[in-house]
Amino acid sequence: MSKYDYNELGLKCGLEIHQQLDSETKLFCRCPNGLQGTREPDFTITREMRPVLGEMGTYDKAMLTEYKKGMNIVYECYNDVICTYEMDETPPFKCNEEAKQIAIKIALLLNSNIIKEMHVCRKNYLDGSVPCGFQRTMILAKGGFIELEKGKKIGIDIVCLEEDAARRTKKERKTNYFRLDRLGIPLVEITTKPDINDPDECRECAERLGMLLWSTKVKRILGSIRQDINVSIKEGTRIEIKGVQKLDWIPILINHEVSRQKELIKIKKQLQSLSLNKNKVSGKPKDLSKDLANTQCKFIGKGIKNGKRVFGINFKNFKGIFGTELMPDYRFGTEVSNKVQSISGLKGLIHSDENLPKYGFSKEDITNIKKGLNSTNNDCFILILGDQKEIKSAIEVILDRVDYAFEGVPPETRRALENGNTEFLRELHGGARLYPDTDSQAIINTDDEINNIKSQVPDYPWEIINSYSNKYQTEQRVIKDLIFTNKLSLFEELIQIYPEDPTLIFTTLLETTTALQRDGKEMEHIKDRDFIHIFRLLEEKEIGKEAIENILAYKADNPKLSIEEVKEKLHLESVDKNELKEILTKIANKNEKLIKERQMGAMGPLMGDAMKELRGKIDGSIISKELQNIIKNKLKEM
């Protein structure tokens, strides 16, 4: 991974974290707060969205781009968990109190100032993800900070309480399918100030925000927390990167984005130094279908036969620009073709900085194209193949994007990809799409309410990690895992019951559970009270610690049985000292020959036999001690 001098580059990053809250019901209706997974929807409805005029009587560019895509929208609905509110057929109901209180707690943890009178606003979205065309959102708190390990404080800009959007389930040609189960789930959005100046710092900040959120009543499943990063460098532009799924991606994504912006700035300077005139660079788009009627390039030939058209555009003195690598495996040509595909649906764009014979073009083809476009060796031409509508829209996008090469980095929202690169998602939304919601009343947060929540605010998770790892002599990672798996409060209860062996509790809650899960055991069948029960039995010496794994596995398979019943089924009724002696003596008697031969070395095999019979019924160390005595006595007798 390439490293940069971020200071010199003037790197500025900010984070935007979205976290679903774990309230009983949704934010503005009383539907259950949960997803339906892969369950088939009961019915679907179709809708059309249109851009609406913005504040200054113009259309938001992002909204127009979305509209130009001409996508149909289908909403997938359920009769039992969706109401007419999600379908945009009923006005909102009262804001969910529980969700509001969870959000206030989070804001207080961020040292943020709670807004006393919240106004619900509408934020327009045209991609179909919200059936009414806007997300209901409100500022819950302003200002504040989160402190990083070395003491640097990252400022918090705002904390919002809002509705989650619907989830896209599939895209079929020109139709996007959205499922309405996710729509309306309460969401907290935390926006930091652009105080982060280093990719690793950004990762740490995201991790801390995540931990902080997960120490409150929020959803802790995959996809319940989503982080976006804002990245800019000097002379660059603020770029919003969405869909960052893993913390480890953050530094990589930032580095790639830094590279992209750096290269785009370089291109801008290169164009300036060539004194190219922005308005004279691009030639007129030309239909080359006739010129390429007999092309050697198979897919173009086939496309033309199927009624598609090939268009070419020549860019004067542009040689090398389309081939400039912006990120690993991503050229300026990729950038343009990416955007074209996203907006017009037209796939694939060929440019002359590429290896054209690779596509099957013959020398004659290339001559024909160059002739058709009046293209010289210092120029760069591009080719696109599609139907008339696609081509029209694609040409607009291409000319627009090439135009912007003279300005540097166009403001965009980009989607994070697994390889650390990003792709065009949509234009950056302007502020014009935020306006008051006329369907709802202002929401008041009284001092009493805020103070009451303040008294319940927990310690910071990183403080807990520090103090617990010291107190229980364990790695910080272990405590972190407890927080991320939501088991910290259970640990606190168990350590009260069974204070002698914290490590056993850590192992049980983390490793044993994970291992069993990996074996296909359904661990959600095991409730906190079951763990408590098990450790009580352990404390009362009713079972040995070796029994824990078996009990958990059996309970997972038989969720209806109580721990007591599981213990009986596994024949774990405890063994007292006298019974133990009896059993061990029997084993020793059976193996007299072995003892004679191996003396104390017989301990191992005999212990194996003993454990077979006694596993989990009594602590292994007690068995071992007793067995040693018995063997010693036996040897003395011999």
Next chain:
Amino acid sequence: MAKKLEGYKGKAKNILDKQSFETWDILNIKTEKTEYQGILLPRNEYSRPEFIEIKLKNNYNIGIYVDDIMEITKIGTEKADYKIPEKKFPKTKGFPEVKLLGTGGTVASRLDYTTGAVIPAFTPGELFSAVPELAEICNLETEILFKILSENMKPEYWKKLAEKIAEEANNGKDGIIIAHGTDTMGYTSAALSFMLKDLSIPVVLVGSQRSSDRPSSDAPLNLINAATVATSNIAEVMVVMLGSTSHEYGLIHRGTLVRKMHTSYRNTFRTIDDIPMGMVKNRQIKMFKEDYNEKNKGKTKAMTNFEEKIALIYSYPGLTEDQINFYIKNGYKGIVFAGTGLGHVSTQVYSAIEKAIDENIIVLMTAEPLHGFTGMNVYSTGRELLDLGVIPGRNMIPEVGYVKLGWVLGQTTNLKDAKELLLTNLAGEFLPREKPIAFNYDIDSLLRNDKL
């Protein structure tokens, strides 16, 4: 001229007044813990008096509690100047000429982004920039007749509308669209149906259930559907609104058989007791019924006299004579009952009804279940009411009964003539028979059945 501190009261007003701040000032407000910068917004007069409302730079609005405020300073002023783009509505030679009459409502409006108030957007240019497809259907002219919420409609406005329509029809317009709030659209459509005699062109009422400032609004599609019907050869008064919750097709409802049936669904309008006249989808009309008048060159007359002293009374358990006596005493000329079941009222009010009829008040019985005919010969209650002189309203829904009675009594004060008119099918409000499919019709079975 906007008021200086629009909507502010009590403590908040005092604080702002003291430093002569006005709405639209950009203020810096310091509180104990932090400070906020934003535009001072006008306040809804029904909201709490102890908050100051500002729009932050990020466009969010918040309210700041006055007791938290330490200091306010003014940084500047910003009064947003809203310009609506004026694109010329393109005219195409040979296209039908349609007039869009505005009465208010949300079908054509835009939003004041700061306050959230809805501003009517109505010039052809504005409509064109919002719904450019309209220019592919017709040449459009617009005129705002009133700017009212439809709950504030009154007979006087129906008259103005009817006169305007007759004028436009006789001046050669090919069709009329009326943008109307949905609450009382059914009343207006009934009133226009009775008032417009020998109507020669299509008259289409249209509205929206989601206001047009929302990306998900049903207004654009409703307008496109309305324009399609307004340029057809159906010379009737109709309501054209979405037929399902999807943005797929509109249904064409006869003006005297249509009713708003849901507070908020897009497909709130339904034809009652019959199937819709037809549907409109992708700018194509498919008719389910053929019993309509065709567009013609005849002269449209507006007969707009209307008797406003008509009462509409729900029959319910506990109804007493007091209500009826009130109307008698106050000189009402007609009473329409929404009677229970087949058209009944409690025997408790018989003597008041008798008295009303004695005083030459026409009493019309409609059915509260909305669907079906009054059947006043089935039970003794019905027979007794008929005996008292109550007129059965057949399949008319109560609101249409109300409008018809008012219109009839506007045409004649002769009781015999009035009763006769009342029992005549004037504008398709009476049905000869109820099709089995009419109750609970759904679009799939309408499309499946060739013979309806």
